[in-house]
Amino acid sequence: MILLDISSFLGRLHPVLVHLPIGFLVVLVAFDLFSFAPGFRKLRVALPLLAIFSCIATLLAAVFGYILSLEGDYPLHILAKHRNGGLWLLFITSALALVLNSPLQNRWVIPPVFRSAGLFLVLLLTVYVGHQGGNLTHGEDYISWEVLQEKARPRPDSLEAVLVYEDLIQPLLIRRCAQCHRDSKRKGQLSVATIADLIKGGKSGSAIVPGKAGESELMHRVLLDPTDKKFMPADGKTPLTKEETELLGWWIEQGKAAEGIRVGSLPDTAKVRQLAALMLGLGKQPANGLLPVSGRASYPDVPLAVDTVAIRQLREKGFYVRILLHDPVLLDIT
Structure with missing residues (x-):
């Protein structure tokens, strides 16, 4: 039971750790692009170290993500896309870290254009893996054309x-x-x-x-x-x-x-x-738009009436308003 609780806890660290490889890879690509500018060429010195950090962060996210997947209750076809994309990302970031930190760099230098193109593809793969992760947590229709076309x-x-x-x-x-x-x-x-x-x-x-x-x-x-x-x-x-x-x-x-x-x-x-x-x-409302309710002396700062006109205006602007209590007046607005 304790082992299961520990496993569950570790798996739930995945949503936290998954942001690390994203951050490192974005910084890696940004440093590479800025390094083409004359005043920022020294940024290329940081690329090998950033590649190592990206690799380690991707490995941690993959391990904890695998533990989380053992809890089940995820659509298998989406889980497979997220998992396989993550494994490819781990493989590519590992290869990238090895290449950028290889002793052969002194003899054989990767043309900057090829390196940048490769890093850009890694970034696209990161977006794909992240999107599949979002589909796991929010559903495939969370970001879709069908949602935009839905009519209430x-x-x-x-x-x-x-x-x-x-x-x-x-x-x-x-x-x-x-x-x-x-x-x-x-x-x-x-x-x-x-x-x-x-x-x-x-x-x-x-x-x-x-x-x-x-x-x-x-x-x-x-x-x-x-x-x-x-x-x-x-x-x-x-x-x-x-x-x-x-x-x-x-x-x-x-x-x-x-x-x-x-x-x-x-x-x-x-x-x-x-x-x-x-x-x-x-429902029928008085001409002034106020729905009378009984107040209490113990709540002197609470209005004695619910302004239904104001509530309707809030709802029309997209707010969700619930009247929790009439006496004293208590609203829930989200």
Whole structure:
């Protein structure tokens, strides 16, 4: 158990160490390019030492990356690209360090143009390996043309037009769960991209059981103590609020985990309508745009009203705003 913990700890050093070869290689290429300028030719003296540092840093990143890969839960095809690219980078940086530090340098000097071309190719390989590493952690669609072409669902203009899954549940799951559980990155083999994916589930079985919130693994995970290893969202990510958890459970239980259902078509919707109005910035508001709430003398510096107009303006500018409490007023803005 101790050995496993040590291995896990060492593997998680990879994201830290991986920046070292990138830094050394960028400096190596920069020194080489600047050395063509008359006033900077002395920089070439540092190239052999920088090549050694680059080689050592690449070796360390490769070793700790291999240890991290043993934890599993990574898409194998992306892992193979990242690993193979890293091994090629290690081989090339090792060869570069040997050539630039070889005693034969005194007899046989590599033409500067060839050396620079080789270093530039190494830099391109570094970018490729780093990109594949990013795909491992964020998914293949994190930087893609498809993401740029995605169109967000238009926000409903009234509570009567609100669809439970499309307007409330799906955006909630995307915010809280999709970083680790989506089509391009199925941690635990789970994706929350569609209802079918949720029902299919992952390693722990189905994530939701339509009509049975108490038997749904997703509800079980979000209701665990935050200190529990199985609590979701994991790794210190922002957990669901009490209201969001209730909304998710209500959708599974009353909405039968279905799509295309309007808020008003299900029983016990009074609280859900209130949550929908707050989450989407809908509902009737006074002429001054303020939603009165009761204040407390113990919070003299806290406003006595929620400025819903200001909240809507923030949301239109791309901010995510949640009303956590009305009394006293407490907002979460990201």
